[in-house]
Amino acid sequence: MARHRTHSIDLKRQVAQDYLAGETLHSLARRHDQSRNLVRIGIQKFEAGAFDNEAGSGDRVPKAGSEARTKAEKRDYIRRHRPRGISVAEGCRLLGIARSTYYDKPATRIDDTALVETMATISDSFEAYGYRRMQAALRHRGFVVNHKNIRRLMREHGLQPRRRRRYIATTDGDHELLIFPNLAKDIVPDGPNQLWVADITYVAITAGFVCVAVMLDAWSRMVVGYAIGRSIDVRLTLAALRSAIEKRKPPPGCVHHTDCGSQYAAGRDRQALAEHSFVGSMKRRGNPYDNAKAESFMKTLKVKAVYLMAYETFENVGADLP
Template sequence: MTLLQKELEERPTAERALRALGKAVGLSRSTIFRHLHAPSSASSTNNDVELRGQIQSIALEMRSYGYRPITEELHRRGVKANHKRVLCLLREDNLLCLRRQVFVRTTDSNHSLPVYSNLARGLALSNINQLWVADITYIRLRREFVYLAVILDAYSRRCIGWALSRHIDTQLTLKALRLALQTRTVPPGLIHHSDRGVQYASADYVALLQEHKIQISMSRTGNPYDNAKAERFMRTLKYEEIYLNDYETLAEVLASVQHFIEAVYNRKRLHSAIGYLPPAEFEASLSPPLLS
């Protein structure tokens, strides 16, 4: 018990005591009140230890999370925490630093195949299966490169199709598209958006889209912002999974990418654009329930 608390207990009226003590030591009544109700240093330390453990667990699992997504995840776990306190603890534990690496484009837009107008620019989305976005990136192994093609639902951010190969060709993108078609219902008006790469402009790829009556949309030349959602996914994948590993074989990459997409990105990773929910949970929350 502090001297201040002891003094107040011995006074008949707490209000009178606060005024008297405040006047004597030159402190306001509100300052004294905060002192009385502040947790003990031992209690505060214990709380910080527990909070640190939770923060470190989240930061290590979701390695590119900033302090706001971490705070949201803490709240989802029932942990009360202010985002400023989370930021402070992240700084103290040096968990805010992530190494940024160069993103390399992999598609070749210099070809004579037909290209299509950008139908996605300025499109207001209100549902899943209105806009699918596609992209390709490379993954470095010790002795070679492999290539990943993905398709995302632009509304929910869910990865609905992906494929991995040693060859960056139309078969790679076709495999990702076929997976998306297997897992989704194609409603009238669905748009497929990509860059102008030869893999997306090829006759076989265009024919499969047209067979399912999917509208074709392509980015303007040299404008990465036209396909920002897909490129943001690739960035997330690289920073949170690929750059943290040293792959030797295609099988290792395949297992790693599959786990990240299916178990982490789609089902656990929070997205600020959809109310800090994982894509699968966001889709399940849509009302009325939407069939994928």
């Protein structure tokens, strides 16, 4: 009776690797004096990870074979044990994972200490930044962080936005002057000088306030005219309008949209609009959404420029804001 022969794990592994490298079953069976069926069984065991018993405990194959492994375990196994004759694509196919999983870089946890230090630096420079702007600023510095984590850290470390506000009304709608209808609500500009929007705001200084009137092109949201003054009256709004006309020279029919304040409803302002063939338009009283683009610009101006500078004099404002 023929004696039963045993083959080492190393030999079985080498046979399977030679097969996967391209050698045929017939050639392998002849070279190693084995039956083709035995060679085939060895290859199947190799693909299932059954020849890894000599590896450390972290590399052992579960009883269920490769199917019981997570994608991360399969990826790590391919990286450490892939034979030279097997490509990455073939190794991923054998273990049932996408090739992109092999190249995936494991996420590394960001140290909260370094993150908070960076957030504090940003907050010192931009004290009005909320969590959304903070997230964008961190991304520019190479930190990709979930917004919920940013909100938590800002709350725990006192980095909430700080805004200095002294509110004062800029719209005097309690008058009997004529009001233009709201034409802007039906206009979607597709080019420049079709719709201009205007608004007025205050800039706080040590001794009081500085008045700023701004004119925007609604299509590009570019500032086309502005004026700075010590008092809020029709002279301020006219100065902003005239600077915009001189700069852009709009065609007849351009819509001039404002709030319904007395400055914009004054006879001198209406006369200037008629002289330059503007079409007047005003938002409804108490509805800031009717002039949202101008309101949004004023908010951005305050947050990104005014609140950060803490102007002291009229001259400071006039030198910096333009």
